[in-house]
Amino acid sequence: MRLYDFELSGSCYKIRLLLNMLDLKCELKNVDFVNKEHKSDAYLALNPFGEIPIFEDGDLRLRDAQAILVYLAKKYDTSGQWFPDDAASMGRIAQWLSTGGGEIMNAAGARLVKILNYPLDLEKLQAGAHRVFKIMNAHLADRQWLELGHPTIADIACFPYTAMAGEGGIDLTPYPHILAWIGRVKRLPGFIPMPGVPAP
Template identity: 40%
Template sequence: MRPAITLYRHPKSGHCHRVELMLSFLALPYDTVDLDMANAAHKAQDFLAISPFGLVPAIRDDGFCLSDSNAILVYLVQTYAKDLHWMPQEPRHSAEVQRWLTVAADNIFAGPCAARLVKVFGTNHDHAAAVAKAHDLFKVMDAHLATRDWLASSTITIADVACYSYIAHAPEGGVDLAPYPNLRAWLARIEAQPNFKPMAPSSIPALT
């Protein structure tokens, strides 16, 4: 039996939840190591050997270490997925997946992620600007999802996984999802997938 993947995480991180969601969708065994980031465990030398930039999530898979949530999604699917729909090879759909991975790293980070960081973790991001960016993004996504079920293809892909966590938890950052029925229906479709795993509720120290 292959060893379980080790996931280094912060339980309330949407970036980490992306990876947990993918691990769960693929029914892959994994163990978690929760880092005490308030006390700089992510900057310790032993963790920097795993994640050189000192960021979570990171994984160790049979000696192979990798950080960056979107990179980990790509690795997990290309290594373990039996269903090819997670990363379609048809050029247009493949390009759409890449586009939404960029949205996850840029627009989602600057919008709903940053707004949530302020409210949940007390960071010094500009909350009003983050909320405005979130609504700008959600308007585009809601229109995009008006005529389709999934972001990049006719079935769920890693694009949907990458974008899910911070949008689902946008209300924690003070961003109302009520005006976006198509976006909320998309969230519900993801949550209805076999092996869906919600972000774990937990009372833990803030990120620093």
Template identity: 55%
Template structure:
């Protein structure tokens, strides 16, 4: 049975799952969800995910929500070479630091985008104030490296990329973050990269 991804085209969290599936050449069925009209909060979808958020991935009898958990599963099951998610304790823990950052500090960029684009009732000023320090940390981390960890693209990069690459839609320019900007463009050169509205293909 083919993987089924419950997806919203404009969601950064859904996009990161599409990215990894495409980079690993994993076939899947995409089920479009009307996020704007809150279809993901309907009774039918709350049966799939009681937290009422996207994405949701189904692979046979397994059902997962939370993009970071889904990335971990897809990489562990479908990356036969263990490139995207290492098996070593030190490598996996370093990756998980960034998965937590993607759903923590960098998630404020996503919330700011929800406020700007989808008019969610968030305090945009507070979200901008908390997002810029996170981008400064990321910029410093990338000053002397091409990828977040292990010297190669991993699911750490995939998890963090959409929030950062969509920062302009959140109302934050990346022009002050030189190394982050270079990393965003470098990410677009990974084989299997796909664009989404708001994130163009690389030059």
């Protein structure tokens, strides 16, 4: 297995997290994101979207963190808990896979503006992040985990850029249920930190 990785990327971190929680070994191939290696011809030949992460397992190559989480859970999770097979569970989890790769990426964009000076509309991104965090906070008011009452890839997909929201100038203090959930994710067996997401 090989992950095209950048240490400061929350999208790559999603994959590193699940790999570690499933106790899987994977080669990490560093992508020079700051110098735009992900826009080079060689990289675009692997992922025409010009984004990290990419994941390879044998002959299979996948782009998109959520797709990779689905693959890893289906192929390697012997507990069957991270992405259970029944239709209702899959649908429930897929909602948050979409949110993790969609609305929560507003927080990722805000962080790119703050730490890498990306020329994006910071206020719009922060407002988009607050919209989704308000919904997540209400959803988590009477739940420990996003779906199914136990950790799933829904939590992994939504965790990194929520936990790093502060780096995009987004204050999570108004969202106590999200803060409690972040604490729970950090206490899961196999949790690993990354810069901006310290261990508990």
